[in-house]
Amino acid sequence: MLASAVVTATVMMLASGGGFDTEQNRDALQAPQANLMRSALDSFLGTGEVPWLPYGVGVAVALLVQLVGISPLAFGLGMYLPMALNTPILLGALVASLVRRGKQDDPRTQARGDKGIVIASGFIAGAAIVGVVLNGLRAWQETSPFVESLDVPAAMIRGGADPAVVGRTGNWLGLAAFLVLCAVMAWDARRARSPAGAVPEKRE
Secondary structure: OHHHHHHHHHHHHHHHOOOOOOOOOOOOOOOHHHHHHHHHHHHHHHHOOOOHHHHHHHHHHHHHHHHOOOOHHHHHHHHHOOHHHHHHHHHHHHHHHHHOOOOOOOHHHHHHHHHHHHHHHHHHHHHHHHHHHHHHHHOOHHHHHHHHHHOHHHHHHHOOOOHHHHHHHHHHHHHHHHHHHHHHHHHHHHOOOOOOOOOOOOOO
16 A cells, blocks of 8 residues: 555656656656557547557567567567667666676576676666656755756756757766666676575586
8 A cells, every 4th residue: 555655646746747748748757658558548448549450560560570589578668668768778688698698507697697687676776766856856846956956967058068069978978877887787797606505407
């Protein structure tokens, strides 16, 4: 009950801010899965105009990719998620393959993969918490100047800096910070060692 109340209050708070509809607000929060479910419910329960042709094409594509050995879920996620979310997912998969490099029956490989999952889960939870906190601060007008002061590029633009230069510099700094984060994550996960007494699994 407490979890449901907290989640409901969080969603309502975020909706009162920027919202989730990018068609009405350019700065709305990205919620591709929620928007997808909303559009499907509007079709079935709202307008009654169900786009059967796209649904049928999706089913056919899912069957085809399943036949060629590709996960339909992974393929579908890549189709409807925006590029801004697909890119870090792809790089995360590359980091995971680097972390799990080695013999699959080696306990150290499993331990490294498990530690990488824990670290990645911490990043996801941390990003979600920070996002909720920042959007919660924006919900109160008296604290919005404090939140705006955290946006260093915007402060530089307000100070007279060229927006184009600030944008390019911010993009390169963000990319560098992201790559450093990936390297640190891979290095930390690769430091994991197998539990004491663990032996490789024998394959028949």
